[in-house]
Amino acid sequence: xxxxxxxxxxxxxxxxxxxxxxxxxxxxxxxxxxxxxxxxxxxxxxxxxxxxxxxxxxxxxxxxxxxxxxxxxxxxxxxxxxxxxxxxxxxxxxxxxxxxxxxxxxxxxxxxxxxxxxxxxxxxxxxxxxxxxxxxxxxxxxxxxxxxxxxxxxxxxxxxxxxxxxxxxxxxxxxxxxxxxxxxxxxxxxxxxxxxxxxxxxxxxxxxxxxxxxxxxxxxxxxxxxxxxxxxxxxxxxxxxxxxxxxxxxxxxxxxxxxxxxxxxxxxxxxxxxxxxxxxxxxxxxxxxxxxxxxxxxxxxxxxxxxxxxxxxxxxxxxxxxxxxxxxxxxxxxxxxxxxxxxxxxxxxxxxxxxxxxxxxxxxxxxxxxxxxxxxxxxxxxxxxxxxxxxxxxxxxxxxxxxxxxxxxxxxxxxxxxxxxxxxxxxxxxxxxxxxxxxx
Amino acid sequence: xxxxxxxxxxxxxxxxxxxxxxxxxxxxxxxxxxxxxxxxxxxxxxxxxxxxxxxxxxxxxxxxxxxxxxxxxxxxxxxxxxxxxxxxxxxxxxxxxxxxxxxxxxxxxxxxxxxxxxxxxxxxxxxxxxxxxxxxxxxxxxxxxxxxxxxxxxxxxxxxxxxxxxxxxxxxxxxxxxxxxxxxxxxxxxxxxxxxxxxxxxxxxxxxxxxxxxxxxxxxx
Numbered sequence: 108x109x110x111x112x113x114x115x116x117x118x119x120x121x122x123x124x125x126x127x128x129x130x131x132x133x134x135x136x137x138x139x140x141x142x143x144x145x146x147x148x149x150x151x152x153x154x155x156x157x158x159x160x161x162x163x164x165x166x167x168x169x170x171x172x173x174x175x176x177x178x179x180x181x182x183x184x185x186x187x188x189x190x191x192x193x194x195x196x197x198x199x200x201x202x203x204x205x206x207x208x209x210x211x212x213x214x215x216x217x218x219x220x221x222x223x224x225x226x227x228x229x230x231x232x233x234x235x236x237x238x239x240x241x242x243x244x245x246x247x248x249x250x251x252x253x254x255x256x257x258x259x260x261x262x263x264x265x266x267x268x269x270x271x272x273x274x275x276x277x278x279x280x281x282x283x284x285x286x287x288x289x290x291x292x293x294x295x296x297x298x299x300x301x302x303x304x305x306x307x308x309x310x311x312x313x314x315x316x317x318x319x320x321x322x323x324x325x326x327x328x329x330x331x332x333x334x335x336x337x338x339x340x341x342x343x344x345x346x347x348x349x350x351x352x353x354x355x356x357x358x359x360x361x362x363x364x365x366x367x368x369x370x371x372x373x374x375x376x377x378x379x380x381x382x383x384x385x386x387x388x389x390x391x392x393x394x395x396x397x398x399x400x401x402x403x404x405x406x407x408x409x410x411x412x413x414x415x416x417x418x419x420x421x422x423x424x425x426x427x428x429x430x431x432x433x434x435x436x437x438x439x440x441x442x443x444x445x446x447x448x449x450x451x452x453x454x455x456x457x458x459x460x461x462x463x464x465x466x467x468x469x470x471x472x473x474x475x476x477x478x479x480x481x482x483x484x485x486x487x488x489x490x491x492x493x494x495x496x497x498x499x500x501x502x503x504x505x506x507x508x509x510x511x512x513x514x515x516x517x518x519x520x521x522x523x524x525x526x527x528x529x530x531x532x533x534x535x536x537x538x539x540x541x542x543x544x545x546x547x
Numbered sequence: 548x549x550x551x552x553x554x555x556x557x558x559x560x561x562x563x564x565x566x567x568x569x570x571x572x573x574x575x576x577x578x579x580x581x582x583x584x585x586x587x588x589x590x591x592x593x594x595x596x597x598x599x600x601x602x603x604x605x606x607x608x609x610x611x612x613x614x615x616x617x618x619x620x621x622x623x624x625x626x627x628x629x630x631x632x633x634x635x636x637x638x639x640x641x642x643x644x645x646x647x648x649x650x651x652x653x654x655x656x657x658x659x660x661x662x663x664x665x666x667x668x669x670x671x672x673x674x675x676x677x678x679x680x681x682x683x684x685x686x687x688x689x690x691x692x693x694x695x696x697x698x699x700x701x702x703x704x705x706x707x708x709x710x711x712x713x714x715x716x717x718x719x720x721x722x723x724x725x726x727x728x729x730x731x732x733x734x735x736x737x738x739x740x741x742x743x744x745x746x747x748x749x750x751x752x753x754x755x756x757x758x759x760x761x762x763x764x765x766x767x768x
Contacts, residue, residue, distance in 0.1 A: 218655035390749035
């Protein structure tokens, strides 16, 4: 009898052990083995998807990226990198489909997306870096590439939001551009300079967006870019929501006095024709466009970081990352190691390419753009934004997850606030209950 | 025995090859696939494309300087016959939103090859009759020629049509955003292209070509 029970237990244990080893590994405990032996007899085939933004230099961008990848292939010899450029607005959907099918590419660079956690099939890259290699990255970029303590992606570029101001605006408000660049500034100082440059003939500020992208920027400037932390706890309590709503309300009221959306739809013309002194928030493509346009019109502009509550604490400086995946059917440690080697090699080089073509700020020390150009000069927007990076600013908390969900849920309330139909207090109470219902 | 086997063989061959004997002989270069038309204003000719490849070219008369032929990417929306007079034996209307334009025959064959029409594309009657047989309502018509760039005076949105919308579509396409056909109609493809541009530049995404969009595209200052 006991013998039979013993055999039964032994079989159950064996089955259990087998199932345990077959379970899909969780992302955070799945590691690339840096010592996995690369088989010299094998030829590794690595697939890379790169977002292709709509830019004038798309062809040069594509060829520069291919060159970076080819450099690694030439170095390794035994690999072929198959690169697919996907329109940036389609990449997210396409990747989701590939992940659902269990056949994602080995590496993805989505310049339009700050998402960092992709679940089960993601190959965390952080722990593959040595301590020394990590030190070459900006700490803020590494923090943004981490989720629940595990560093998942390799940072490739910062896509900051900034404001542009006509020369003279800050002097009128008694502020020094150099101080702002080096030490940051507060929303209070920002509103003070808007007020100082506002006259009957000229509104101080025009906003490029009064919807949830503005809310997103304000939230980042408060150090809480996402409503929830990575453990699913609510980051945006009523107090935070009230602070966000108060700043949003003040910005909407200072903008030209007209209906916020009508001034926003005409923001570029108002600013370029000298009818507004400050404009923002601006992403890198719009900052670069405005810079070129302003130069053609012989206007001198200053690039300003997004202020924060206390000054110098946080700003909207989103990082984009190189993300690695493993396929369900191909999990050889040597293949994964090769993917990680490729990612580690190309990340700083890609940072340089993104800086050149998209005005992103490289997060890697070896690819930081020149800092010898005076930031007050007519230099490129990217150079000026790079100076903003040297302030103590950072994007607070962990990367914003499931942005689309909370944006859609809060948008009607936020727009009502911006139109003056809701008070900041009403907004904070209603938004809080929406977020509580929505959950992470 | 040999005769029977011989007859059986002949019968088998007959059964196998009879359908081929009765099949109509294929015409050389018969356009069996996707047909579209390209009209080159400078060369004053119309080419039928068979699955994207040139199949046959015909001489045409185009609009005079004061009444130019509308450059753009159109579709045939009406097929008709025997209008007579200056329209000849066949009429194919294209979907230009700012007037009635078409491809038709003529009673002035000597005008073919010249800039002589009020904007329509004029062909010899025998040529338009051949084209008429090959096209259907919906066939694409691409009129190639200089498209003067002009400023757009007011914001454009879904449902609007006209030359301002065509300017918007051209500018979107030149910058890499895909607005669909250059047909002067603000439809879903144009709305999506405008929304894509607004998202790219971080502006409010409303799919409407507002002042910001027009200024970014160089259509307004």
